[in-house]
Amino acid sequence: MTGLSSFIWPPAPIRTARLVLRESEARDRAAFVELFASPEVHAYLGGPHPRDELERAVPEVPGRRPGVFVVELDGAMIGTVTLEQRDAERPGRLRPDGDCTELGYMFLPEAWGSGYAAEACAAALDWFAAARPGEPVALCTQVANVPSARLALKLGFTEVARFEEFGAEQWFGAWRPIAPHHP
Numbered sequence: 001m002t003g004l005s006s007f008i009w010p011p012a013p014i015r016t017a018r019l020v021l022r023e024s025e026a027r028d029r030a031a032f033v034e035l036f037a038s039p040e041v042h043a044y045l046g047g048p049h050p051r052d053e054l055e056r057a058v059p060e061v062p063g064r065r066p067g068v069f070v071v072e073l074d075g076a077m078i079g080t081v082t083l084e085q086r087d088a089e090r091p092g093r094l095r096p097d098g099d100c101t102e103l104g105y106m107f108l109p110e111a112w113g114s115g116y117a118a119e120a121c122a123a124a125l126d127w128f129a130a131a132r133p134g135e136p137v138a139l140c141t142q143v144a145n146v147p148s149a150r151l152a153l154k155l156g157f158t159e160v161a162r163f164e165e166f167g168a169e170q171w172f173g174a175w176r177p178i179a180p181h182h183p
């Protein structure tokens with residue numbers, strides 16, 4: 001069976017050296033609004049959403065679905081890391097049937113430049129490799145989104161394709177878990 005519906009969700013919170021990855025909670029709502037309203041965060045993601053619209057539309061507990069991790073630093077949310085089903089209609093495939101799990105990440109600008117995104121994404125990929133052994137993960141980012149492209153390479157993604165989408169050149173890459181060693 002493929003698809004994230006086969007996960008046991010949520011997993012127990014994942015602790016890294018500096019961060020906690022966990023399911024979202026009501027107390028994260030303000031940070032979710034901040035993430036979606038931020039022009040810096042959405043510079044390569046189609047532009048920010050109006051804050052008043054977000055205040056009305058964002059649910060009491062935002063992002064509570066399988067594959068959405070809130071990333072917490074010192075007890076407060078600094079971003080999200082997601083492992084979700086990629087829309088099979090979009091360009092970029094890792095399998096002929098288009099079934100594919102995709103990594104996404106968004107961090108508040110004050111949390112950039114400290115390696116938090118890399119630390120959180122690596123932990124999420126480790127979790128995925130254990131939950132779905134052998135399965136690859138896709139990632140799509142605008143070529144112009146330099147910090148995101150650097151992060152993708154740092155995490156071990158390799159280029160599969162480049163294509164034009166949303167009026168910009170996109171980099172589509174794959175991450176494959178290291179096969180377990182059988183002596």
Ligand SMILES: CC(C)(COP(=O)(O)OP(=O)(O)OC[C@H]1O[C@@H](n2cnc3c(N)ncnc32)[C@H](O)[C@@H]1OP(=O)(O)O)[C@@H](O)C(=O)NCCC(=O)NCCS
Nearest residue numbers: 041105106107112113114115116117118140141147148151
């Ligand atoms: C993409 C994004 C998550 C990258 O954030 P980031 O903080 O640059 O990424 P990293 O966690 O890899 O941190 C890297 C930086 O931290 C620095 N750093 C500082 N301390 C560090 C540490 N202890 N460990 C590792 N890196 C550290 C690195 O030197 C690097 O800085 P540099 O690029 O100036 O050399 C962030 O720019 C973002 O949220 N963008 C908006 C959303 C977005 O575009 N998402 C992509 C969707 S496809």
